[in-house]
Every structure is written in C-alpha cells, then in structure tokens.
C-alpha cells in the first residue's frame with residue numbers, strides 16, 4: 068500500500084488552502100481531506116469516467132457484433148432490440164447507453180434490481196437535493212442487496228472491456244435473480260454515501276482501479292454522482308481480489324470537495340453495510356480507511 072509522506076499531505080493541504088483564497092480556519096479539514104485524497108490518488112487510477120447528460124449520445128459496444136455482458140449471448144440466441152441506458156435514467160443519465168445488454172437481461176433487471184435501486188435512490192431524495200443532512204433525516208441504515216447488485220451492474224456496463232475477464236463471478240452473481248448470498252463473501256462490502264457541499268452540474272459515473280497488485284484495497288471502485296450525492300462501492304467477487312482473502316481489506320474514502328474560495332468544503336460521508344432481504348436484521352459494518 069502506498070501511503071503518502073508527510074510532505075505530500077502537507078503540499079496537498081497547502082494547495083487546498085490556496086484554493087480557498089488563503090483563508091484560515093479550516094486547517095484540520097484541509098489536512099484530513101488532503102490525506103484522504105492523496106492516499107486515493109497514490110493507490111487508484113481512473114479507468115472510466117462519464118458525464119451522463121452530455122449533448123451527444125455515447126453508446127458502449129460494437130454495432131455489428133452485440134454481445135450481452137451479463138448472459139454472454141450474441142444474436143440470434145439473444146435479442147437486442149434497442150440500445151439501453153448503461154446507468155438508469157432516473158439518476159439523470161440521458162447520454163450513456165450500451166448495446167451490450169440483451170432484451171431478456173434488461174427485462175429481468177428492470178423487474179428486480181433496477182426497481183430495488185429506484186426505491187433506494189428515492190430514499191435518498193432529501194440528501195440529494197440538499198434539503199437535509201445526514202443528521203437531520205432518517206437516512207437508510209443499510210443498502211439492500213438488490214440495490215447493491217444494480218450498482219454492480221452499472222459498473223460492469225461501463226467497464227472497459229479488457230477488465231471484464233476479472234469479473235466473471237460478479238457477472239454471474241449480478242445476473243442471478245436470487246438475492247440470497249453467502250455473507251462471508253461480502254464481509255467488506257457495502258456502500259459509501261457522500262453528501263457534497265455544492266450540487267454537481269450533471270450526473271456522472273466513474274471507475275477507478277487499484278494500481279499496486281498487492282495493496283490491501285479492493286481492485287475496482289465504482290462512483291456514481293448526482294445532485295449533491297455520490298455513491299461509492301467496490302465490485303465484489305473480483306478474481307484480482309482473491310489474494311486479499313484473510314487480510315483486512317481497507318475501503319478508501321475521498322473528500323469530494325466542492326465549492327470555491329472560502330466556501331471550499333469536503334463532503335460528509337455515511338457508511339451503509341449490506342442488507343440481505345432474507346436476513347434484514349443483521350448488517351455488518353465494514354472497515355474504512357478513516
């Protein structure tokens with residue numbers, strides 16, 4: 068694991084101080100944010116990033132040879148009657164589509180994991196709009212497994228093709244309509260919800276992957292931002308995470324700072340463990356780096 072040196076954090080904190088117009092009084096916040104962001108930058112690289120409300124439509128996948136990323140079928144065994152949103156439209160996606168989702172898988176997702184995600188997203192409405200903070204509302208205490216699956220399917224939908232081979236188990240799991248799960252496989256799984264100080268101008272989604280093979284971080288992390296909210300989760304069941312079995316996996320956290328000048332502020336963060344539909348009472352905390 069690459070940990071930043073004191074000088075690196077100092078430099079990043081100093082840059083933040085300059086960004087806020089050399090306004091004093093947020094030294095502690097600047098230091099913590101600088102540390103979080105430098106750890107992330109030293110250990111992760113961005114492999115995909117999309118604004119989701121672009122004027123031009125962007126479609127993932129080959130127009131001549133569509134193949135479903137989830138059931139792995141191609142025509143004529145699977146039908147592809149239209150391009151489909153790579154990320155649900157309800158988060159504000161109007162420009163990112165995929166050809167690599169067949170009609171049958173799309174229908175199954177719509178009835179199950181997409182519907183569950185829509186309910187979860189709805190439960191975050193006041194946080195998204197910024198009319199309430201984590202302290203003021205009854206924020207969800209956990210994320211339902213089906214909503215978490217839906218986030219995984221978004222990540223898999225926009226993942227660069229060469230990364231997919233490390234996620235065959237994850238793909239099978241996402242495609243499985245049975246949401247019961249082996250808890251031991253998901254001990255360190257869950258979702259981070261950040262509330263940013265200033266809303267984003269448009270929804271966005273991104274994927275970052277671990278730089279060093281043996282760092283105790285999950286390999287692939289997915290981010291989805293909209294309005295004032297950012298969801299962060301790591302993709303479970305990754306072949307490249309098998310070596311981490313038995314070690315304590317750390318979940319990196321970012322500052323997601325927004326605002327300008329003296330108004331530059333870090334986001335607040337809430338940790339949501341996974342909730343199983345079969346066993347809703349038991350949730351497990353997972354360990355953050357901070």
Ligand SMILES: [Zn+2]
Pocket residue numbers: 135136137138139140145168169170171172173
């Ligand atoms: Zn399919």
